[in-house]
Amino acid sequence: MMKVISPVRLLVFCMSISVLFCIMVWNYISSQTTYAQRSGNNVNADVYRFEDPTPSDREFVVRQLEGINRPEDYFSRIVYNRVGKCGSRSMQAVISVLSKKNNFIFHLSPISNVSHLRLLDLKEEVRLITHLKPPMLYSRHIHYINFAKFGVQAPIYINLIRDPIERFSSSYHYKRYGDARTPVERRRHWAEGEKERSINDCILQNVTECSTGRLWYIVPYFCGQESICQRPSTYSLQRAKQRLLDNYLAVGILEDFQGTLKIFEKLMPYHFKGAPDIWQDISRGTVNNTSTVGKEKIRPEVYAILKERMAMEYEFYNFAVKRFYHVKDQLGIK
Numbered sequence: 001m002m003k004v005i006s007p008v009r010l011l012v013f014c015m016s017i018s019v020l021f022c023i024m025v026w027n028y029i030s031s032q033t034t035y036a037q038r039s040g041n042n043v044n045a046d047v048y049r050f051e052d053p054t055p056s057d058r059e060f061v062v063r064q065l066e067g068i069n070r071p072e073d074y075f076s077r078i079v080y081n082r083v084g085k086c087g088s089r090s091m092q093a094v095i096s097v098l099s100k101k102n103n104f105i106f107h108l109s110p111i112s113n114v115s116h117l118r119l120l121d122l123k124e125e126v127r128l129i130t131h132l133k134p135p136m137l138y139s140r141h142i143h144y145i146n147f148a149k150f151g152v153q154a155p156i157y158i159n160l161i162r163d164p165i166e167r168f169s170s171s172y173h174y175k176r177y178g179d180a181r182t183p184v185e186r187r188r189h190w191a192e193g194e195k196e197r198s199i200n201d202c203i204l205q206n207v208t209e210c211s212t213g214r215l216w217y218i219v220p221y222f223c224g225q226e227s228i229c230q231r232p233s234t235y236s237l238q239r240a241k242q243r244l245l246d247n248y249l250a251v252g253i254l255e256d257f258q259g260t261l262k263i264f265e266k267l268m269p270y271h272f273k274g275a276p277d278i279w280q281d282i283s284r285g286t287v288n289n290t291s292t293v294g295k296e297k298i299r300p301e302v303y304a305i306l307k308e309r310m311a312m313e314y315e316f317y318n319f320a321v322k323r324f325y326h327v328k329d330q331l332g333i334k
Contacts, residue, residue: 075268075270076134076135076136077129077134077136077155077156078136078137078155078156078157078158078268079129079137079139079145079155079158080095080138080139080140080159080160081140081141081142081143081144081157081159082139082159082160083159083160083161083167083218083221084167084217085162085167085170085171085174085292086160086254087160087162087254088141088160090257091160092108093282094275094278094282095137097278097282098271098274098275098278099137101274101278102270102272104134104136104270104271105134105135105137106136106137106139107139108139108140109138109139109140109141109142111141112140112141113141114142115142115143115220116143116220116225116230117225122145122150123150125142125145126147126150126152135270135271137271142221143223143229144221144243145224145225146224156249157249158250158251158264158268159221159251160251160252160253160260161218161251161252161253161254163254164215164310164313164314165298165303165307165310168215168217169292169298173199173294174292176195176294179291179292198296199296199298200296200299203305204302210306212232212310213232215309215310216232216312217313218313219232219237219313220236220240222240222241222248222316223236223237223243224239224243237312237315237316240316241316245323250263250264250267250268250327251320251323251324253320256324259324259333260324261275261276262275262276262328262331262333263331263333266331266333
């Protein structure tokens with residue numbers, strides 16, 4: 001037979017449960033109040049934040065991160081998505097010597113004429129770069145790749161740019177006449193009169209090669225692989241500026257190449273230690289002269305037209321130059 005509990009015992013049992021529940025609630029509220037007070041009463045809805053972690057808190061975090069994404073691991077992977085005709089061959093000559101001296105892998109992509117990729121090709125490029133054994137430096141003419149989009153940690157990005165009109169003039173004449181080291185034309189097929197057309201006539205006649213769309217060149221390297229980056233616009237210009245600030249450790253300028261190498265050496269010593277001295281040795285020789293030959297001077301009135309067409313390229317360039325000298329000053333480099 002089932003035993004019947006008396007009403008008195010049932011009442012006592014229920015009261016005990018109620019008291020226990022009240023004690024638990026009181027302890028919880030007290031603990032949360034103390035927690036909020038220790039946090040400087042900085043409470044927002046259900047979110048509590050420690051404004052000033054103690055040294056022991058920091059040490060705990062450091063211990064937890066040991067062996068995971070260590071700075072030395074992160075800095076061991078560098079991508080130089082080099083902009084065409086901005087001193088990249090001089091830079092690569094320095095990197096080639098440094099790779100042997102400082103013991104890192106220098107991977108120079110054999111692809112030089114495709115900078116904007118399809119999605120599947122982008123995926124393969126990310127896979128290639130991610131699987132290169134560190135310490136390494138990868139170089140290719142390619143627009144910025146957002147590695148986070150593919151779920152992997154981004155490498156360090158660096159680059160080197162120059163005055164946009166000087167870059168364009170160098171490219172225009174390089175295609176036709178080569179450089180001091182290899183003075184041969186770089187294009188195989190020309191329309192009638194195209195190769196012989198002067199750069200001044202090209203600009204004045206607004207030929208496709210010298211039109212605004214073709215002059216949009218440096219900005220896409222920083223804006224990225226999105227289609228909108230391939231066309232001149234305020235949006236793509238601002239995006240390129242933000243990328244430079246957020247995703248590039250350093251962007252040098254060809255007009256201060258030695259200063260660029262000093263910045264790289266200071267920020268990335270594993271790869272670039274000794275770079276300024278190596279460049280001095282290289283620049284003394286003639287075999288490494290990569291200056292473009294056959295360059296025609298752009299007339300002042302034509303220069304003004306060209307600069308107007310390249311207004312956004314110059315806005316980005318001037319922004320990068322200002323940033324360059326700010327970093328140089330911060331690092332105490334003369």
